Amino acid sequence: xxxxxxxxxxxxxxxxxxxxxxxxxxxxxxxxxxxxxxxxxxxxxxxxxxxxxxxxxxxxxxxxxxxxxxxxxxxxxxxxxxxxxxxxxxxxxxxxxxxxxxxxxxxxxxxxxxxxxxxxxxxxxxxxxxxxxxxxxxxxxxxxxxxxxxxxxxxxxxxxxxxxxxxxxxxxxxxxxxxxxxxxxxxxxxxxxxxxxxxxxxxxxxxxxxxxxxxxxxxxxxxxxxxxxxxxxxxxxxxxxxxxxxxxxxxxxxxxxxxxxxxxxxxxxxxxxxxxxxxxxxxxxxxxxxxxxxxxxxxxxxxxxxxxxxxxxxxxxxxxxxxxxxxxxxxxxxxxxxxxxxxxxxxxxxxxxxxxxxxxxxxxxxxxxxxxxxxxxxxxxxxxxxxxxxxxxxxxxxxxxxxxxxxxxxxxxxxxxxxxx
Numbered sequence: 001x002x003x004x005x006x007x008x009x010x011x012x013x014x015x016x017x018x019x020x021x022x023x024x025x026x027x028x029x030x031x032x033x034x035x036x037x038x039x040x041x042x043x044x045x046x047x048x049x050x051x052x053x054x055x056x057x058x059x060x061x062x063x064x065x066x067x068x069x070x071x072x073x074x075x076x077x078x079x080x081x082x083x084x085x086x087x088x089x090x091x092x093x094x095x096x097x098x099x100x101x102x103x104x105x106x107x108x109x110x111x112x113x114x115x116x117x118x119x120x121x122x123x124x125x126x127x128x129x130x131x132x133x134x135x136x137x138x139x140x141x142x143x144x145x146x147x148x149x150x151x152x153x154x155x156x157x158x159x160x161x162x163x164x165x166x167x168x169x170x171x172x173x174x175x176x177x178x179x180x181x182x183x184x185x186x187x188x189x190x191x192x193x194x195x196x197x198x199x200x201x202x203x204x205x206x207x208x209x210x211x212x213x214x215x216x217x218x219x220x221x222x223x224x225x226x227x228x229x230x231x232x233x234x235x236x237x238x239x240x241x242x243x244x245x246x247x248x249x250x251x252x253x254x255x256x257x258x259x260x261x262x263x264x265x266x267x268x269x270x271x272x273x274x275x276x277x278x279x280x281x282x283x284x285x286x287x288x289x290x291x292x293x294x295x296x297x298x299x300x301x302x303x304x305x306x307x308x309x310x311x312x313x314x315x316x317x318x319x320x321x322x323x324x325x326x327x328x329x330x331x332x333x334x335x336x337x338x339x340x341x342x343x344x345x346x347x348x349x350x351x352x353x354x355x356x357x358x359x360x361x362x363x364x365x366x367x368x369x370x371x372x373x374x375x376x377x378x379x380x381x382x383x384x385x386x387x388x389x390x391x392x393x394x395x396x397x398x399x400x401x402x403x404x405x406x407x408x409x410x411x412x413x414x415x416x417x418x419x420x421x
Contacts, residue, residue, distance in 0.1 A: 021310045025350025028303035030357040035296040047278045049194050052124035058243035060268040067277040070243040073111040073195050080240035094253045097122045099245040102207045105166045110152050112200045114207030125194045136160045136187035143205035146183040150191035151198050178210040181228045205236035311404040336405035343401025
């Protein structure tokens, strides 16, 4: 105990250098823990981009491709699904709810999704969080109403009552627009930090209406054109959709329903479990995740090397101090232990300060990060893995402290009470 008090007194005597060394360690520890927490929560957030959905169904392709275009609005479907196939499974006794999805159009680089009222009732993200409207309402009977994601409304400066024109296809710049059938903004969703924010939502009837006078991917000309008022009075039941999501009455039935869909003889379809597909997609991004973690480890190592350099640099200046300690009965191993304890105290102080910086940062940025990136960073105690990282840092500091300790041990043996300079 007296050696620890002596080590703290020695650090206090060199308080400015000790403070800078501990602060460098604190910053590196804070960065390491922040990267680890963001990495962990990003993975959890990524996995909960969609939650509460048991199955996603689309035309037969790859599971990752189906997940990308149905949830993340990236890429395109290989084929569409007939409406009667959707109704066949939507009306199944094992299905609690079904959300149809129709894709293919865009507006100034943002994807347009056709769906129905079930989307606003049953779609969930994050930790079972439902969609909420920040302003206005969901689309109703008029097919030419649109509900905007938060990012779309903010980036394009739209408000309730504004008119907008959709473009055919998903290119950022489109030469073919549905300018004869403009849509009215009736609602704006609250920010979710998911692809929902970057999506314009219209009804399936609206999606059908803007293509009702199209034939083989080409709009009709002249007398063949159908106006918006004419389209409102027509049957706008879709003939095909891009994909659909299912919520089941029982989780036990998930694999049975999945098998029924994959073996459906009406047309080739694929049913995937969102969680499994998300894990598969995340594994493709694992290299970048690990690289970020390795970089943060090197930052911590740099901080510890700075501590080692500071202690080694001070050795020659402290040789007289060590000789005086020898004169009052200190053994060479006491001198070596003193330097190891100093290294441990610096690392411990830096780790505690790093934890404090981490929680201050989380508390100040928690709301902003969740609102803009959909990443929830909880103010929770360090996990077992984080405690292991901190223990590893302290162990590395003690190990590095043995280098100046060994040098001090040799010097104290060689110097005795007469310092050899």
